[in-house]
Amino acid sequence: MKYEQIASELFVKNRKKFAEQMQPKSIAVFNSNDIYPISADSTMPFEQHRDIFYLSGVDQEETILVLFPEALNPKHREVLFVRETNEHIAVWEGAKLTKERATQVSGIETVCWLPDFDKIFFDLMTEANTVYFNTNEHYRQAVETQTREDRFIIKCKQNFPAHGWAKSNPILQQIRGVKEQEEIALMQRACDITEKGFRRILEFVRPGVWEYEIEAEYLHQFVRNRSKGFAYTPIIASGNNANVLHYVENNQQCQSGDLLLMDVAAEYANYSSDMTRTIPVSGKFTPRQKEVYEAVLHVKDEATKLLVPGTLWAEYHKEVGKIMTSELIKLGLLDKADVQNENKEYPAYKKYFMHGTSHHIGLDTHDYGALKTPMKAGMVFTVEPGIYIPNEKMGIRLEDDVVIQQQGAPLNLMQNIPILVEEIEDLMAR
16 A cells, blocks of 8 residues: 555544444454456456445455454454465565554454454354344445445355344444544545645646646646545546536646636545635636636635534535525526525526535545434535536536534635635746
């Protein structure tokens, strides 16, 4: 891995939080992700399942974590199974975790080779009544591929039909949604790397450059700062491309007078940042562009103030909609009649701002976290309003990542990334 080693104390705390919410005489199992094929002998780069990483810090394939707080043998209350390494594997694939190294990374004392899993798991199941399965219940998931977790669940139900079943996801939604200070520090590192990329771009962008060239500049800066790259597929959208919310082709030339919307950010140690900035290709906003930009910035700033403990996610979005409606009226894009006659299920402002304002962020860009209960200190949210005007070839979105504080305003992890009109124009003029 490119990132610096994370202290195992974080993963020890995370496992403790999970175990405290488990039912009596229950056992929880977490599997790593598969390595997914492309074609022939080609595979996609390995990405660790975020849940097993969150609980163990192990960042390699073919790994299983078992938590059994009431195991009769204290050595079996936390067991990590890793792929057995040897000299041949080290030569062809690079060094894998030894048992000793796995303990250093995870803080788990009992580390076994993967072939021992079935025997040890059978023994543990004779003591357990309930098994926690790690199903994906994220509100935006759309998974069609069978995963290692899926295969484990099928096999476990066949082999142990008399046991009860429970879900890990509700626990993970609660505990992953509230970040530890170590996690916030890792996210700050990702945001700082993103800042370096953005400042590089401000010196690079000019009429005639291609969107993919800008993407390459970001990647160069990210990787040289110990990130493995983008936290998500980057959006580099010039001109009218900005009105396609998930534009990812990044294959057009930037034209003089256009705006450039960039939704692009770095990961660090599997933790995401999520930034959007919109800049003028020619280095200076037109009066109309500046007017709309300032409106979006105002909505972002006001929305950020609403992210405090006790706020309900659904009510928050309604309040942001009211703020956006006011700005759209000032811009002449809506009038009072539009608002009075609007469909309450699809308010008038959604013609120009059709997506949500905030989502949890952390190990996943759209991270786990409670959405139906009041917000808590330690939760990290994006704030990303936008105004999209296709007939003016203009789409403007601004986005920061903020941490809810117990008291006072949220902590903006991107407070050092330029966002003011004057600051952007000044930096581009250099």
